[in-house]
Amino acid sequence: MFTKLLLACMTALALTQITQTALAAPPPAVPVLPQGVKTVTAVEGITEYRLGNGLQLLLVPDDSKPTTTVNLTYHVGSRHENYGETGMAHLLEHLIFKGTPTNHNVWAEFNKRGLRANGSTWFDRTNYFASFATNDDNLKWFLSWHADAMVHSFIARKDLDTEMTVVRNEMERSENSPGRILYQKTLASMFHWHNYGKDTIGARTDVENVDIANLQAFYRRHYQPDNATLVVSGKFDNAQVLRWVTQFFGPIPKPKRVLPELYTLDAVQDGERAITLRRVGGTPLLYAGYHIPAASHLDFAAMEVLALVLGDAPSGRLHKRLVEKQLAASVGADAFGLYDPGAALFIAQLAPGQDVAKSSAEFLSVLESVATEPITAEELQRAQTNWLKSWELSFTNPETIGVALSESVAQGDWRLFFLTRDRIKALTLADVQRVATERLLASNRTLATYIPTEQPQRAPAPQQPDIAAQFKGFKPQAAAAAVASFDTSPANIDANTQRFTLASGMKAALLPKPTRGGAVRASLVLHFGDEKSLANQGEVPAMVASMLDEGTAKLTRQQIRDRLDQLQSELSVSPGTGAVALNITARRENLPAVIALVGELLREPSFPVAVLEEQRSQALTAVEQQRKEPEAVVANAIERHGDPYPRGDVRHARSFDELVADLKAVKPEQLRDFHRQFYGASHAEFGASGDIDVATTKRALEAAFGDWKSSVPYARVPKPLMPVSPARLVLPTPDKQNATMAVQLQVPLMDTDPDYPALTIANHILGSGGSSRLWKRIREQEGLSYGVHSSVGWAQQEPNSTWQASAIFAPQNRTKVETAFKEEVARALKDGYTATELDEAKNGLVSARRLSRAQDARLAAGLASNLHLGRDFALSQRVDEAIAAASLEQVNAALRKYLQPDRFVYALGGDFKAP
Structure with missing residues (x-):
């Protein structure tokens, strides 16, 4: 709920004082620096530079992943707002993305280039960042956009008017959360004078009545090079980045204005303070x-x-x-x-x-x-x-x-x-x-x-x-050693992957590759049971999975946590239908010990009764919270609509009451019996990517799982395409200031179908990404929703995929949102897409897929999944090629063939008032 996203406002004088100390490590020698750029200091592989106009630049080179991250932080947040200006820093965060005379449609450009970009605002800072597969053109463009946005952003009245509804919708989303409101009121009670007592999103009256001239003045005052820190990390050419930063930011003059010194501090609190909040839904x-x-x-x-x-x-x-x-x-x-x-x-x-x-x-x-x-x-x-x-x-x-x-x-x-x-x-x-x-x-x-x-x-x-x-006495540690680059093309991934099978039947795929700090990500998936044996198990399978790391015959839950901390590792467990997945983060030297620990957790769980009651209590609490939340109510209703499976079938979509009954029915002996009957490694896959010692890892897997065979047969539970009648479900959620719409359609395809690439592109243009039709109409043009998108949940083993769309909005805007959604879908089906939209979508999708293959966690999960499906990454390459080669005719044909509005299931949840 509470994240530390902070950055401080710091004067040039303070920086000078810091960097003049003799305590920081001397900066590394730089052969040639662009004119006007000075090296300030270097600490543990990070080098600080300063431009003549005051811009602070931090370069963090790391060739271990073919990705680059650029983050520009302005030293301005809600702490810097004056009376009547609350929410101004956050409004600017929204309006910066509205473009400049040079860059009109920023989100479309992000989408076209495959940038994973966003911005955020908090008390002490506002920042804008993007990660992308290493690409000089994208890096150069993103740096140039930052420099352009710093001084040429529109910050126009018309953009403020359309974005106002979006910001209100974001406020209303927070209003739906008792925890968020209680957080706001707690800080307001703690800080009587300091701006930390005012939530970053601002007072509704300030945001709704903001003067555009004041907002523009706030922008010109704070969005300046001497009030900004630019960070570039990952894989890049240092000298080239220095040249580009100088080229784009260097011409911006250092402002003559002097930022005001902020000196307000609250006095020492001298007595207990109390607040009480009463709202509908949730738990104390x-x-x-x-x-x-x-x-x-x-x-x-x-x-x-x-x-x-x-x-x-x-x-x-x-x-x-x-x-x-x-x-x-x-x-x-x-x-x-x-x-x-x-x-x-x-x-x-x-x-x-x-x-x-x-x-x-x-x-x-x-x-x-x-x-x-x-x-x-x-x-x-x-x-x-x-x-x-x-x-x-x-x-x-x-x-x-x-x-x-x-x-x-x-x-x-x-x-x-x-x-x-x-x-x-x-x-x-x-x-x-x-x-x-x-x-x-x-x-x-x-x-x-x-x-x-x-x-x-x-x-x-x-x-x-x-x-x-x-910093007196501070001595930086040595910088991390440089890591060699690794080619994450599908062909190279397959060529370097080592596969083998254990005596138990477990399949393994290891991708040894250089990483920073010797990091390794791994995924272990166990499959068990079938349609009949998993029937009438209720919440037992999920509870077994959730308690695997809560104690063994030899270790208490605390000893397990301590052991993971000692090994500098993390472990998460996720249940599925007839499966359980474990995701591991470790380091090269500790991976064998972590595998041994995971083996003990999987084979010897103790299922402590006290922990069962604790988890039952937490799960019941979560259900009670969801009963009144529009998004949860809508998701449950749309899942249950047309559900053909009876109570007890593992595929049955349970109601909140059924879930509560199943949670309350779980008994300790059921957990032990289920584990003893179903768990084993005969139908398991292990995938790992990172700095792996293959020989020791293989020995660790053999020791942990080589003799652990499953005692019951495994057969995947089928879920064939079933007819679902169209519907429009309206679900009341009283006293909620935010509403939700979800739309769903079953599609007779899977991810190996010839139409997969074309429909993926078609959906991307319609509702996925910053330049999609739905985004531009409902968020950008009409400002009705903070979040609107569509996606396809692709099936991998049978032709039964799910196309879905969703939007959040103020309840009073329900008709406008529905109308805009239906009109955009109808327009796409009638007129089709343009060649420009197709080119941008293809470029964005292929770039995003490359970025995905640069993530070790995604690689590990992909290796395990491919073992289960009998695939390799060559399929990923073929999909990339099919996306790149798709024609406009193919994309428009796929859209019209599969997107059928007369079969849509709509679900809308909110506090809707009668007309």
């Missing part, structure tokens, strides 16, 4: 907010660790004393890393029927008992290991690091990314205990009522750290 929810130091402060590292010690699951204190004692369904915590003193937020989600007063009392008791129940060495070590593992995993991905650096820049200096890591490593029990005792106080809390006291305890006064001084 508790937040406890505490004021904490800025992210650049030495004590912030201790708050990061305290959030894990208290809020992690299952090791955290809140989990043990609330979730395990049936006082809450789930808990969580986050320490917001902000430029100014910020907040730590602790969360407890209650299940239906749980006592709010009792849970609240225990919740606060746990949080504020650290003075009498000190943090232990084991808790500190576990939290440090967990945090550092996450840091390491993010640092190994060039696409992630390119955007993640924005957070550190937002906090005051990009090098905080490394300094915070070092501070986490250096934490002592005394540090953490002191900060917990100072900050986790009743008088510093937002939740309970104010109670006068003779000797009030108060947290330390807020202060703005001297960021330059924070």
Whole structure:
């Protein structure tokens, strides 16, 4: 729910002070720099440059993946808005994509080039980013667009008018979430003066009444080179990027204006504060907010660790004393890393029927008992290991690091990314205990009522750290070693993939390739049962899957978490119909040990009763939340419409009540019996991509699964195409400010059909991507929806695919949205597409497919899937070629053959008022 997306406003003077210290590593020698560009510093493989106009440039070269990420961050967010300007930074984020005199249709250009692009706004920053398969033309164009948008964006009245409904729709989507609204009100209660108390999306009255001249002035003031940080990461030519950045950004003059210094800080809180929110739907929810130091402060590292010690699951204190004692369904915590003193937020989600007063009392008791129940060495070590593992995993991905650096820049200096890591490593029990005792106080809390006291305890006064001084003694680690490039063409993938079969029957495919940090992604899929044996199992198969990593005959759930942290690895488990999939993230040297651990989890799960009850409670809570949500109600209704399968059939679409009944019916002995009967490796596939030691990995797989055979036959559960009658379902969801429309059609195709490429292109033009017909009409032209799209869920084993479309909107705009949707579908069928649309769609699709093949997680899943389907990546190449060769006649013919509006099933959910 709460993500750390931060960037700080920092003056040129502050940067000069930081970079003049003798503590950073000396910058690497650069043979020739373009005129006006200066090298500032280099830390652990990242080099900072500065243009004469003030633009800060960070280059993060990494050839391990054929992808490039560009991220431009402006040092402006909701913190910089004045009275009546709330939401202005976010409005600009939307309007920047409306184009310039040179680039009119930005989203169409992104789509044509296959860029995975977006923007976001938060308290301290706004950023715009894109990842794409390495391509000099795309990189050059995207850099030129950023420079163009910096000074020439329209920010026009007409664009503001059409986008206003979209922004309102985004607001209404947030209004549907009690948790989101409670979050907004918690921060508003915590910060009486500072803008951190105002949500980034802004006040509705400010957004609806914004003056276009003021918005343009805000743009000209903040969207300037001396207020921006450009990050380029991944595979690129350093010298060429420096030339392009100089070519495009260099001519922009350094502005003469001086940005105002922001100095507002809230006083120390001197008593408990409380808020209450009452709305329809959902289950009780508790937040406890505490004021904490800025992210650049030495004590912030201790708050990061305290959030894990208290809020992690299952090791955290809140989990043990609330979730395990049936006082809450789930808990969580986050320490917001902000430029100014910020907040730590602790969360407890209650299940239906749980006592709010009792849970609240225990919740606060746990949080504020650290003075009498000190943090232990084991808790500190576990939290440090967990945090550092996450840091390491993010640092190994060039696409992630390119955007993640924005957070550190937002906090005051990009090098905080490394300094915070070092501070986490250096934490002592005394540090953490002191900060917990100072900050986790009743008088510093937002939740309970104010109670006068003779000797009030108060947290330390807020202060703005001297960021330059924070780097005294900071010594960067050595930069990561350069990684060789790898050709991700289908032919090269197949040529380098090593396949083998274990004695048990498990098939394996390993793709050894260089990666940053020796990273490996793997996918393991077990198949079991058939149509008859899986009947009447209810929620047992899904619950078995969800509890595989919750304890074994030898390890507790906490020991499993600790072991994964020690191995710097992550594991996720996903159930399916007659299958379970495990996705693994590991490093080369740890992969064999992770495979051994996964083998133990799969073969010896203990299914603890207490954990079963905990997961049952969480699942029931989730169902109760979904009952009132338009998107969930619509999805359930459209899935159940025309469902031909009876209750008990594994293909049956269950109602919310049936799901609740199945959850309540699960018994511990059923889990053990199901596992014993169905689980085995005879019908399993393992795919892995990354820096793999093939010999040791093969031995690890043999040891873990070589003798583990399935005891029952496996046969895929068929799901043939069945007739579904057209319908229009209107589903009331009272007191919800956002509505949803879903449209569905079954298509008699699978992904190997000759018409697959043509229909894929046809759908892309209609509703997939930033230049699609539906997007341009419903979002761009009429501004009715924040999100509208269509897609095809392609079947891989039988001709029964699903075409679907959806849109979210304000309930009062239902008729307009339906009308626009139907008109665009009818226009496409009547007039067909244009040659320009076809060329852009083909280029975008092929580029996106190349980008997908550069992701190790996608490769691992693809290797496993191909083993199951008897395919290889040569099929992917043939599809690329078929897309590139498709003619306009073929695409229009496929659209008209398969898209049949008279067979559509519509479902609309929202708080619709009678006309």
